[in-house]
Amino acid sequence: MRPAELSALTGHAPTTVSRYRAGKRVPTMGFVLDLIDEAPNAGFAVDQVAPRLGHPWRGAKDPSGHRNFAEFFFTIRVMAGLKRNQFAIRLGLTIDCVREIERGVLPDEALIRRFVRTFLRPDYSKRDVIAAFSQLRPDERARELRDKFFEFQDLAKGDPSRKSMENAIIEECVPMAQRIASAVAWRYRRPELAEEIWGLGLVQAVRDHDPRRGFLPGYLKARIRGLARGAIWSRMQSGVGTALRDYGFAVREAEEFLLQDFGRSPSEFEVAQHLDVPVEVVREVAQAFVASDVLYTEHLDLLMQDVIDMSLASREREGGDSNLVRRLRRLSGVDQELLYLFYFDQFTISEIAEVTRSSEADVSSGLKWALARLCSEDT
Structure with a gap:
């Protein structure tokens, strides 16, 4: 099916659909639901498709295991085997209203009560649902x-x-x-x-x-x-890319040459004299190497060494920004956030779960899929 046909079927822009098909963006859960709902005879099932795209699928009525109400809402609909129009009729809503809630619009208390009475009782109450999602109990x-x-x-x-x-x-x-x-x-x-x-x-x-x-x-x-994350990322990329692109390779060669000549590591001043450049330039390159080491941690390097060449020489040949950096920029915001928090900010799984209000299992799974997409040739 062509992007234009998928666009007409799901209501998503043709350019967005094209990016999904090319692997340049991870399809949103909304797109997956729209596609499956509009093409029921295509043989797709949410619990089969969603995990392959990095979207967690729990298939459980327990509200405490879901990240937000929207996810819980469509999970119950899918588990009940109902299309949006059927689900809407059971709840006394319009199809558009069901679609909006699945995309993040918050329900009122009356709707939550009907939803619980229709699909969750006697196992769970309205109080259980509200307690599970902080977005439903604001101050x-x-x-x-x-x-x-x-x-x-x-x-x-x-x-x-x-x-x-x-x-x-x-x-x-x-x-x-x-x-x-x-x-x-x-x-x-x-x-x-x-x-x-x-x-x-x-x-x-x-x-x-x-x-x-x-x-x-x-x-x-x-x-x-x-x-904040964008500012840090931008500064790292501009500082690391510019400094290493212009002088990084020369400074590294000079350090290696002088190390053999002196029998010790040369100072920044000695490297600057050897290259006939201001000492500030050598200092900037040294700082850029430190920033680069922060971004390309040893753990990340070990995970991806079979897929991505992390050597300085390859980064220089590629024009400053490494293959990894370009791949990272193409990932979805969710994937970038997980990788950024784990590898750059050195957050633990439990800390990321706290920041993103997810379970530790979801964070681990999300990191696994983010790494898979990062290492994929289609990314």
């Missing part, structure tokens, strides 16, 4: 902000009060953004980033936040964390 502050966002979104684009209300929300959330940015920056051991990222993260979050899908504090934290 009073988050509820108030959500009400303001609904009011804000109801204002017409040209309404002069819309901009003033946006500014009021931003001003009100400044302390929250600063606290989150400080915590995130310290978590990444880059406290100096806090002042750089809190303002931009807050503005982006207020402008892009959809209150139907959650609450601002969680969304703001995700945006600020993404900015």
